[in-house]
Amino acid sequence: MRRLPYSVRLLLVVGVLIGVFALGTRQAAFTDEEVTQRTRALTGTAQQQADMEALYHAAIKGGEQQVVMYQAAMDYEWQPLWSRFSQAFPGIRVTYMHLSPTAVTDRLDVEKVTGAHYGDLISQPVNVVMDIADRGYLEGWTPSSSASLEPIWRYKDQVYFTFNKVYGLGYSTRRVGGETLPVDVAQLLDDKWRNSFEYGAPGGGAGTTDVALLQLLTRQRIDLQQLRELRDRGGAGGAQEAGVISLAQGRRALNPWAYLPPLLRQQRLGVPIAIEYPADFTLLVPFGQGLVRQPAHPNAARLLLTWLMTPDAQALLASEAYSLGNLPGAPLPPGLPEEAAHTARLNMLSPQETARGLKEWVPKLRALWQQTL
Numbered sequence: 001m002r003r004l005p006y007s008v009r010l011l012l013v014v015g016v017l018i019g020v021f022a023l024g025t026r027q028a029a030f031t032d033e034e035v036t037q038r039t040r041a042l043t044g045t046a047q048q049q050a051d052m053e054a055l056y057h058a059a060i061k062g063g064e065q066q067v068v069m070y071q072a073a074m075d076y077e078w079q080p081l082w083s084r085f086s087q088a089f090p091g092i093r094v095t096y097m098h099l100s101p102t103a104v105t106d107r108l109d110v111e112k113v114t115g116a117h118y119g120d121l122i123s124q125p126v127n128v129v130m131d132i133a134d135r136g137y138l139e140g141w142t143p144s145s146s147a148s149l150e151p152i153w154r155y156k157d158q159v160y161f162t163f164n165k166v167y168g169l170g171y172s173t174r175r176v177g178g179e180t181l182p183v184d185v186a187q188l189l190d191d192k193w194r195n196s197f198e199y200g201a202p203g204g205g206a207g208t209t210d211v212a213l214l215q216l217l218t219r220q221r222i223d224l225q226q227l228r229e230l231r232d233r234g235g236a237g238g239a240q241e242a243g244v245i246s247l248a249q250g251r252r253a254l255n256p257w258a259y260l261p262p263l264l265r266q267q268r269l270g271v272p273i274a275i276e277y278p279a280d281f282t283l284l285v286p287f288g289q290g291l292v293r294q295p296a297h298p299n300a301a302r303l304l305l306t307w308l309m310t311p312d313a314q315a316l317l318a319s320e321a322y323s324l325g326n327l328p329g330a331p332l333p334p335g336l337p338e339e340a341a342h343t344a345r346l347n348m349l350s351p352q353e354t355a356r357g358l359k360e361w362v363p364k365l366r367a368l369w370q371q372t373l
Contacts, residue, residue, distance in 0.1 A: 040087035043312040044145055051144045052306055056089050059299035067300035068095045070104050071123035073165075073287075074241065077261050080320040085307060092300050101128040108137050108292060119292050120301035126161070126211075127355040129288035133158045138290040141302060145309035152350050153326045155288065161351055162308045163323040164284035166333055167208055168340075170258025172247050173272040181254075184280045185222050188256060189229045197254035198246050199230075200239025203366025208239055210365060212257045212283050214357045215347060221280055224368075231369055247273045256281045261322040264334060277340035284324060284344045286351050 042049045071078070082094035097119075099107060104122055111117050122132060132138060138158040146160055153161040171181060175196075182188040188197065202209045216222040222230075234256075237246055243255045244262040248271045263275055289308060295301040307313050314325035322333040324341060332341055349357060 036090055038088060038090055040084055040312070042088060042310070044310040048144045048306070048310065052089075052303060052310075055299050055303040055306065056092070059089075059297065059303060060091055062299060064297040064300040065091060066093050066095045067297050067304045068097065068118055068120045069123060069304070070097050070099045070107065070119050070121070070292075072098070072100055072104070072125060072128070073123075074098055077321055081313070081316050084312075084316055084320070085304060088307065088312070089303060092303070094304065101125070104128075105132065105135070105137070108132075112293075117292075117294050117296045120295040120297050121289055121291060121305060123287055123289045126286040126288060126351045127358045129159050129290060130155055130351065130355050133290060137292060139293045139295075141291050141305075143302065143306040143309060145306045148328055149309060149326060153286070155351060159288040159290045160305065160309065161286040161288045161326055163314075163317045163321075163325045163330075164286050164348075166260040166322060166324055166336060167212070167257040167281075167283040167285070168260065168275045168277045168336075169281035170244065170247050170255040170263050170273060170275050172250050172253050173274050174250055175253040178274065178276060181276055181278070183278045185216060185226060185230075188254070188280075189226060189233055193254065194233045195235065196252060197233075197256060198235040198237040198243060198252040199256055200243060201236035202369050203362055208257050208259070208283065208285060210358055210362055211285050211354060212281075213365060214354065214361050215283070215349060216280060217361065218349060218353075218357065219347060227365075227368055231371075236369060244273070257283050260333060260336070264322055275335065277337060277344075279340075279343050279347065282340050282344045282347075284341075284348050286326070286348075286354070287323075288351070 042052055044052070078096055082096060086093050101124055104124060108119065111119060122129065122138070124132065133156055140157040142157055143160070146154070149160060169181060171178070182190070182193060200207050200209045202213060213222065213227070235252065237243065237252070240259045241262045243258055244266060246252050247255055247258065248266050258275055260275065263273060267273055289305055291301055291305060309327055311329070314327045314330040317323045317325045318331045318333040324330065324333055324336065332338060
């Protein structure tokens with residue numbers, strides 16, 4: 001199916017956005033009731049807490065009752081986190097909008113053209129958020145809580161990679177025992193696993209599989225012939241939640257790069273699935289946050305960005321969103337062994353290396369899976 005020209009897409013989005021503004025833009029609240037007094041203590045240094053208090057009071061004084069986040073992830077992953085934010089800063093609620101990488105830039109274009117600014121922060125995969133910054137959609141600002149964030153996790157003082165999404169080898173416990181799992185790509189490509197595993201289709205540009213294959217190629221853990229075998233012996237199916245559903249229903253025995261949050265939630269509900277962390281299948285994908293130009297709620301936006309890099313938020317990212325924070329001392333999400341996390345950090349590329357590598361390899365992977373390479 002041919003993609004509509006950008007000008008047409010922009011006009012369509014303008015029409016939708018005008019309707020949204022006319023009918024109301026507030027999404028469902030992430031707390032059961034309005035929080036009127038602080039029930040969650042602030043963390044961080046004394047200066048960081050003072051800075052957050054100043055931003056909070058400025059936001060309340062300016063009537064900023066919400067902060068709008070555009071993120072490429074399902075909202076239910078983040079509701080508990082935003083609820084905790086409102087407990088720390090009563091009177092300000094997070095309005096969360098799930099937007100794909102393309103939809104984010106379309107939306108920001110519309111807001112720029114119309115002057116009707118609604119968004120405050122974006123949170124997108126590594127290469128996407130850097131491209132958004134390069135195209136001038138973000139403004140620079142340095143939160144005091146970023147002082148201990150290593151330089152590798154910053155980009156142009158506009159993007160802060162506050163956490164990583166976590167992936168591992170997911171499997172159906174009805175179809176395979178943990179002791180028989182493949183421990184590397186070579187074992188996965190054995191005939192015994194033919195047509196038994198599924199992964200998100202490569203070539204999407206921001207997909208999990210693209211990042212996973214890029215890291216394996218860089219580490220010389222997979223070659224071109226093995227890429228073809230991966231294509232032919234497995235199945236390019238659903239990613240993220242869809243991949244976990246395939247495991248849960250027993251349609252596939254394995255998902256080499258299964259997304260931890262939905263898998264863990266389903267497992268806790270009694271679904272017969274589990275996850276292990278062999279090095280070739282353990283993946284950390286950085287997500288970056290940035291302040292949009294002319295945010296609709298400037299003080300609340302800066303407050304949320306600052307809060308995400310506090311000890312409290314970094315702990316909540318692990319316990320509530322099953323992600324791994326990038327601040328020193330950030331705790332591990334449930335079930336991720338310390339050794340596996342350490343190895344994954346050693347194996348992962350920097351955000352800049354990842355973005356450059358994806359520009360080179362995504363077209364090749366797309367062609368390979370479309371069997372034109």
